[in-house]
Amino acid sequence: NRGVAVVTGASSGIGAATARALADAGYDVVLGARRADLLADVAQQCGGRAIPLDVTDDASVAAFAAQVERCDLLVNNAGGALGTDSVADADLDDWRRMHEVNVLGTLRVTKALLPKLVASGDGQVVTIGSIAAREPYQGGAGYNAAKHAVAAMTRVLRLELLGQPVRVCEIDPGMVHTDFSLVRFKGDQERADAVYAGVEPLLAEDVADAVAWVATRPSRVNIDQLLMLARDQTSAQ
């Protein structure tokens, strides 16, 4: 047994696949997200424990963290994009939401579980960032900005923890076939499908495998950053 892994946004996509992969790798998995039905299904698939979590809500994060007695691995996965605004047409509500979920959500959960990660004696934080943090693309300024902030916070966290028994990694996926684009385009399936035109996207399981690989390196190894693209994807898609 490798201890307890906490996965945020575990109700679908990369988070759900990661919960399953970490259970297969020998972790007891704690799953958090808002959609309770989906979360319960995934928890059942991986023999894990589902706890309601809204990473944008201080009280929800506090209640979640209070129910996690031990944490050896935190996977900050909850996140996503909203809208396709140019800077000139930016929808401030979409921007606020993207920053709340991706940036402040990651901050809230990490801050709440950090004492338990240190107490683990071999704690790890794996944050799911994005290619958007490396190659900004047109039409996604708000999401690009949010994931840049996540990347900066993650790298500073690693520096803050030097000398303490906690490793910190960011995995930056490119195109992955999940509900990400459907959420981004607010339910417009046609626009969501158009994103993948000409490129076979990664599967959620591909990213989950990477999380499990990072998590199971010997404790002397810190994989700082890992960029994963679909084979035919340009770096700015």
Ligand code: NJP
């Ligand atoms: O998308 P999706 P992915 N509190 O929509 C949860 C990044 N990424 O798996 O609360 C708590 O299937 C939501 O759960 P629920 C992306 O930015 C993706 O692709 O029940 N949880 C769901 O489980 C994100 O960081 C691509 O609605 C909240 C999960 O987040 C990560 O990958 C490319 C929440 C989203 O699952 C997983 O996204 C890339 C909240 N307030 C980066 N709000 C890609 N797919 O192409 C949402 O570069 N969630």
